[in-house]
Amino acid sequence: MTRRDDYSSPTGYQGKTETACEIAAAFEDSWLELYQHVNPDALPGARDLYAPVAYVQTPVTAKPKSTSKAILNFYGAPTKNLDLPDLVHQVAASLNDHGTKALLLDDITRLRMHRADDQDALDLIRAFMSMHVTLILIGVDIPGSGLLREGRHDARTGQWVLPPSRHAKVHGLEATQTERRFDLVELDHFRYDTPPQITAWVQHLAGLEDQLRLMNAPPGMLTDGHMPEYLFERTHGVVGLLERLVEDGCQEAIDTGTECLTEPLLEGIALNLSSEPGRDPNAGEIPDVPATQAAATARQAAKRPAPRRRGRNTVFDDQGPAAEAGA
Known part of the structure; x- marks a missing residue:
């Protein structure tokens, strides 16, 4: 089964992207050396398209079409005048033709589960899991984002187990019926207590x-x-x-x-x-x-109230003739 990883932190600027990219770069170097920088499954005339690792940033307003186009833009593949099923099949073809083994989707917590488009985008991403590629999702507070809402934590393995997609097919792409497992890697800030x-x-x-x-x-x-x-x-x-x-x-x-x-x-x-x-x-x-x-x-x-000035003692003040006349 293809492995999936989640890199999460409670807030931004924790080094999630840098950590994941460093690991992915080391993996890519090792993989390229293993096969002498040649894709063993390359098509004739396409050896220069070898990309074992792909990095994609999730669009701010993520929809299935914009997410597919973001992935295709990494490969420089055409996206103009393509409807969603064609985009999905183009993504599958690009991952296969370029020999991609790991797909990094950064800022995945931009997806909001109360929006229908974002739920469809998540279904599409889950369908990508059947493309024989390791899916690495990077985001802020993934457990609290709702992305794992339907999953359950397996205490024995320490993994999150997700059921299949709600649909047997996602835009024409077969969704495997096997439960998917995610390894959640949490990165927190440094402490200064002990x-x-x-x-x-x-x-x-x-x-x-x-x-x-x-x-x-x-x-x-x-x-x-x-x-x-x-x-x-x-x-x-x-x-x-x-x-x-x-x-x-x-x-x-x-x-x-x-x-x-x-x-x-x-x-x-x-x-x-x-x-x-x-x-x-x-x-x-x-x-x-x-x-x-x-x-x-x-x-x-600025928050501290200004000190009150002490009032002047007026007991011995001379009120003058006008005050006496009024009395």
């Missing part, structure tokens, strides 16, 4: 530091002193936010000539993900960004 968690965070910072090429960077620039704790406070252990902060910090260090990352320099950098292209905030792909210490202090000061 010594092993702190060690893992510092080791990650050390690996990141080894990749930096700042002229005045001292040893332990990201791992010594208060810096690990500061970086965790700024990013809450989210890998993508850490990379963004360090990248923007390096750009600032180069522009100013300091050529070193310090807390004062990073404190002047505000992370803003509101205009991230290609990300859907409604699908949880953009996490909450922790504020800098200066911004947090200013926000707390």
Whole structure:
């Protein structure tokens, strides 16, 4: 049975896509070397079309036609003037002709199960499972998204078991009656509560530091002193936010000539993900960004009520002739 994998995290920027793509790239290299970079099932005149791994991003508004076109666009296959059954058969033909063994569908949690079009797109994706290709779905909070709503968790194997599609056929494509099994791989952010968690965070910072090429960077620039704790406070252990902060910090260090990352320099950098292209905030792909210490202090000061001025004692005030006349 073809294996299926789900990569999930509670929020975006956890490194799901990078992790899955790194694994897929290693698999593709091994597979190509195994067959000397030649598709053993290639058609005559089509050896240059070998693609053991295909990566596709789920459309923001996913429908069966748009999902099929997104897959065909990876191969550069024609999609113009094709109806849905033709698109589905073209997808099956492209996967087979290019020798694709793994199909990565990123941002799969853009599908919303309360929409009929999205339910049809999910049925179509489940039908792809009968194409003898490993399906890898990548998304934010897959267990809570409803994509596994009809499935059940097998405690013995640790896998999610899904029943067949609701239809015997999905747009003319045979849907196998065998239950499909998914391995759910959850990626969470780093923690900073116990010594092993702190060690893992510092080791990650050390690996990141080894990749930096700042002229005045001292040893332990990201791992010594208060810096690990500061970086965790700024990013809450989210890998993508850490990379963004360090990248923007390096750009600032180069522009100013300091050529070193310090807390004062990073404190002047505000992370803003509101205009991230290609990300859907409604699908949880953009996490909450922790504020800098200066911004947090200013926000707390703004919320604090202003102190009341003490009133002046008027007991001994002279009210004047007008007050006496009125009395």
